[in-house]
Amino acid sequence: MNQSLPRVAHGPWSDLALHTIGWRAFQDLCSQVCEVLLGRPVEIYREAQDGGQDAVFLIPAISKEGDAIGSVQCKHTSDSTKSLRLSDLTPEFDHVRELVQLGQADTYVLMTNMSVDAPIALQMRQKLRALGVRKPHVLGKQYVVRSIRSSPRLRALVPQVYGLGDLTSILDERVTQQSRALLDYWIPKLKTYVPTRAHRSAVKALSEHRIVLLLGNPSSGKSAIGAILSTIASEDASHTVLALTSPRDFEAGWNPNDPGRFFWIDDAFGPNVLREDYVQDWTSTFRKVQAAISKGNRFLLTSRKHIYEAAKRRLGQRNLPMFADGSAIVDVGALSLEEKSQILYNHVNYGTQSQSWKTNVKPHLQAVAEVPEFLAGIAERLGDPTFTKSLVPRESALVRFMKEPREHLIDTVNALDEVSQAALVLVYVHQGAFDTATPDEAATRAVTELTGVALPRILDCLVDLKGSFLRGPAPGVRVWSFAHPTIADAMTEILREKPHMMAALLRGATIDTILSSFVCEGATAIQDALTIPATLNELLVARLLRTPDEDSRNWSLFWFLAFRANDAVFKSIVQGDPTLLDRNCWSAELITNNPKINFHARAHGAALLSDVLREESASKLENAAQTNFDLSFFDDPAIMNLIPPERLVSLGMKFRTHSLPNIEETISDIASNADLDEEPGSHLYASGGGRGIGS
Numbered sequence: 001m002n003q004s005l006p007r008v009a010h011g012p013w014s015d016l017a018l019h020t021i022g023w024r025a026f027q028d029l030c031s032q033v034c035e036v037l038l039g040r041p042v043e044i045y046r047e048a049q050d051g052g053q054d055a056v057f058l059i060p061a062i063s064k065e066g067d068a069i070g071s072v073q074c075k076h077t078s079d080s081t082k083s084l085r086l087s088d089l090t091p092e093f094d095h096v097r098e099l100v101q102l103g104q105a106d107t108y109v110l111m112t113n114m115s116v117d118a119p120i121a122l123q124m125r126q127k128l129r130a131l132g133v134r135k136p137h138v139l140g141k142q143y144v145v146r147s148i149r150s151s152p153r154l155r156a157l158v159p160q161v162y163g164l165g166d167l168t169s170i171l172d173e174r175v176t177q178q179s180r181a182l183l184d185y186w187i188p189k190l191k192t193y194v195p196t197r198a199h200r201s202a203v204k205a206l207s208e209h210r211i212v213l214l215l216g217n218p219s220s221g222k223s224a225i226g227a228i229l230s231t232i233a234s235e236d237a238s239h240t241v242l243a244l245t246s247p248r249d250f251e252a253g254w255n256p257n258d259p260g261r262f263f264w265i266d267d268a269f270g271p272n273v274l275r276e277d278y279v280q281d282w283t284s285t286f287r288k289v290q291a292a293i294s295k296g297n298r299f300l301l302t303s304r305k306h307i308y309e310a311a312k313r314r315l316g317q318r319n320l321p322m323f324a325d326g327s328a329i330v331d332v333g334a335l336s337l338e339e340k341s342q343i344l345y346n347h348v349n350y351g352t353q354s355q356s357w358k359t360n361v362k363p364h365l366q367a368v369a370e371v372p373e374f375l376a377g378i379a380e381r382l383g384d385p386t387f388t389k390s391l392v393p394r395e396s397a398l399v400r401f402m403k404e405p406r407e408h409l410i411d412t413v414n415a416l417d418e419v420s421q422a423a424l425v426l427v428y429v430h431q432g433a434f435d436t437a438t439p440d441e442a443a444t445r446a447v448t449e450l451t452g453v454a455l456p457r458i459l460d461c462l463v464d465l466k467g468s469f470l471r472g473p474a475p476g477v478r479v480w481s482f483a484h485p486t487i488a489d490a491m492t493e494i495l496r497e498k499p500h501m502m503a504a505l506l507r508g509a510t511i512d513t514i515l516s517s518f519v520c521e522g523a524t525a526i527q528d529a530l531t532i533p534a535t536l537n538e539l540l541v542a543r544l545l546r547t548p549d550e551d552s553r554n555w556s557l558f559w560f561l562a563f564r565a566n567d568a569v570f571k572s573i574v575q576g577d578p579t580l581l582d583r584n585c586w587s588a589e590l591i592t593n594n595p596k597i598n599f600h601a602r603a604h605g606a607a608l609l610s611d612v613l614r615e616e617s618a619s620k621l622e623n624a625a626q627t628n629f630d631l632s633f634f635d636d637p638a639i640m641n642l643i644p645p646e647r648l649v650s651l652g653m654k655f656r657t658h659s660l661p662n663i664e665e666t667i668s669d670i671a672s673n674a675d676l677d678e679e680p681g682s683h684l685y686a687s688g689g690g691r692g693i694g695s
Contacts, residue, residue: 016145018113023076030074030111032157070107084114100132107135116140156203156232192346196339201330209328211299216332218486219377222302233262247281259296268301269311272528275516276559279311283318340369344379351383360393371402378405386468409490422451423461428491434480450504492530506539515556522566541572554585558595574608591624592632601638618643
């Protein structure tokens with residue numbers, strides 16, 4: 001039975017554990033307070049020589065006629081009971097005089113996480129005036145806490161504060177169960193989280209465009225930023241956070257009459273490889289996304305770089321304008337050396353390694369941070385003994401751990417006991433989302449038969465892997481998933497080397513998994529796709545021939561057969577069920593992106609396409625050229641061969657004598673019927689775009 005959370009009154013002066021976040025995080029907090037609350041940018045001026053416990057920022061003048069330059073001094077202590085004393089300012093007297101002489105302390109702000117008594121603050125202001133400061137300010141813990149509680153934007157820029165006190169003081173009973181589940185998972189990670197330039201850019205993009213796409217390589221930290229910004233969004237009473245997995249989930253979850261939804265769509269174009277069906281879904285869904293944004297909804301999407309680049313080419317003019325021009329895209333992997341060093345330090349310092357291990361690796365952390373291939377997700381693993389059991393704490397080994405993370409992860413998974421490995425395979429065959437209430441019975445049975453481990457033992461083991469390899473069920477969420485996508489990548493590599501495992505996967509995996517995540521041996525290799533050995537061709541053909549005749553699945557099937565099947569599989573499929581060639585699927589913006597056309601082109605090249613179906617495809621190509629000015633297939637000889645030579649000559653003559661002379665009239669018609677909410681270029685494909693049926 002659901003019970004509402006108790007209502008608790010909280011005042012703006014309620015305490016937050018600012019002493020626990022570390023001096024660097026407090027420094028970031030102070031700089032953001034200046035920028036958000038004072039409306040003034042700050043520049044780091046100097047780090048003190050007392051072990052890095054304070055720092056000075058400059059507040060630049062607005063203009064030559066505006067305010068003079070000011071300085072902000074921030075002081076941090078790890079002692080929660082400490083109060084500011086006048087003597088704490090004594091070491092700064094010479095620095096203050098120097099700043100005054102340089103004209104950089106017309107205003108001087110001392111900001112600290114210590115408690116400040118009014119008499120002490122008065123004495124400090126008097127002393128600062130005596131040193132030449134015209135506008136002195138002393139801001140203690142009470143001011144900082146009140147600032148945090150009063151500014152959602154400040155909390156978004158410095159998310160560590162969400163783990164400092166009673167969460168209900170910021171997020172009350174209005175938060176949905178799903179959002180609370182996200183918080184439950186991410187709040188323990190906030191101590192190690194470093195708000196990077198990418199994090200701040202994402203906050204800015206959400207503010208300006210109400211949508212942002214985070215791009216990065218595996219383990220770069222894009223999902224972490226996405227999760228934290230999503231949980232921050234959930235504090236707004238007018239927003240409901242929905243964590244989705246595909247564009248179809250958005251269409252199902254979007255209510256045009258509800259302007260208050262924050263959609264977080266991780267791996268929006270496919271988790272490990274490009275999902276062609278996702279791309280096709282987005283071509284029509286992006287229009288609805290724009291409508292939802294205009295109503296007040298916000299969106300956060302993530303994708304691996306190489307997957308988005310492939311999707312971008314296929315989206316063409318149907319891409320969102322702010323994605324096409326890059327204004328709402330943030331490169332998560334672009335980290336400064338300082339950011340890398342802080343991320344690495346936090347993960348090791350706050351991780352669960354033994355103190356002796358931390359002491360041994362500390363001298364080598366700078367070398368690890370300087371690795372060009374540095375990834376935040378791999379830094380996190382260095383703080384977890386689960387992933388470093390066989391790692392020697394020497395510089396060469398630590399650097400290699402960062403340079404070659406997949407190899408280490410594969411070794412770690414292979415070292416697990418058979419029950420743990422069976423649990424990971426079970427999650428893998430469910431496409432990384434194992435719902436205990438509605439499991440795929442065929443896939444589950446295949447795993448138990450293959451591994452020889454009974455299902456109850458596997459289910460018990462899921463709990464043991466929670467927090468390291470798996471993310472487990474929480475209130476409102478009953479699905480087991482991988483703690484990080486790279487674990488799925490490692491499982492792919494492991495299973496690639498075990499043909500007997502592949503046989504089980506082909507028998508147990510869903511048809512959607514096979515069509516989106518596999519490629520045949522002998523076909524063009526695809527990054528991160530699982531290769532099916534030729535010895536399993538017969539089993540694969542049997543599975544593919546049972547693909548349901550549905551427009552969405554036909555799209556994926558045609559694409560697989562056109563580009564991912566080897567010659568033997570392709571021939572067996574077409575000969576086994578020639579009616580597949582006559583199935584329908586969605587249409588595409590460009591005719592060369594239509595999988596059925598590509599399927600027919602390959603069948604024609606193999607002498608497996610009937611004259612009737614060749615005629616059908618040839619007519620569509622001719623129509624694309626004459627009606628939509630789509631000549632993309634002229635660059636693809638296999639597709640162009642679908643048009644008989646004499647008709648190809650005739651097409652050229654028709655295009656020259658009819659289409660080109662009437663081009664001004666066509667442009668005029670497009671302009672008069674244009675939807676002003678669409679991108680101008682998209683109207684050139686108005687007749688061929690979208691998700692029409694019958695292609």
